[in-house]
Amino acid sequence: xxxxxxxxxxxxxxxxxxxxxxxxxxxxxxxxxxxxxxxxxxxxxxxxxxxxxxxxxxxxxxxxxxxxxxxxxxxxxxxxxxxxxxxxxxxxxxxxxxxxxxxxxxxxxxxxxxxxxxxxxxxxxxxxxxxxxxxxxxxxxxxxxxxxxxxxxxxxxxxxxxxxxxxxxxxxxxx
Numbered sequence: 001x002x003x004x005x006x007x008x009x010x011x012x013x014x015x016x017x018x019x020x021x022x023x024x025x026x027x028x029x030x031x032x033x034x035x036x037x038x039x040x041x042x043x044x045x046x047x048x049x050x051x052x053x054x055x056x057x058x059x060x061x062x063x064x065x066x067x068x069x070x071x072x073x074x075x076x077x078x079x080x081x082x083x084x085x086x087x088x089x090x091x092x093x094x095x096x097x098x099x100x101x102x103x104x105x106x107x108x109x110x111x112x113x114x115x116x117x118x119x120x121x122x123x124x125x126x127x128x129x130x131x132x133x134x135x136x137x138x139x140x141x142x143x144x145x146x147x148x149x150x151x152x153x154x155x156x157x158x159x160x161x162x163x164x165x166x167x168x169x170x171x172x173x174x175x
Contacts, residue, residue: 080107
């Protein structure tokens, strides 16, 4: 797995709190991840997420995935954890505008140390965002801590395939 030096939580926050975050939403719509709504519904189906479940979305971005799960999979409630305050506020505003603020809460926190209670989530969710978290062990440990016994971790993300990337390709993508 290739990494780019000098890119951490602060740099990712700066992108999503700046104009680039706005551009992502203009280009991709509310679902700012590869595959959009279809990918969200496919992951939920594969993971068995549905009516009455309670979830936590680590790195929730603008909250579009949570809103889709609550609406179309009848998930009872979601808590979104987002590092970028601008994205968290966008998620809160969208939930208010769509009448979902009673079922979706958004907090601005570190996905590796969310401060949420132990063992209350039926599932922990992530869509194309965990690649931004450098400490994967802490992230996965936090997901496990949040889950009730027998709960589900469901996520999609960017990974380098078996053929690998040339250094120049990797550098361009990672930056």
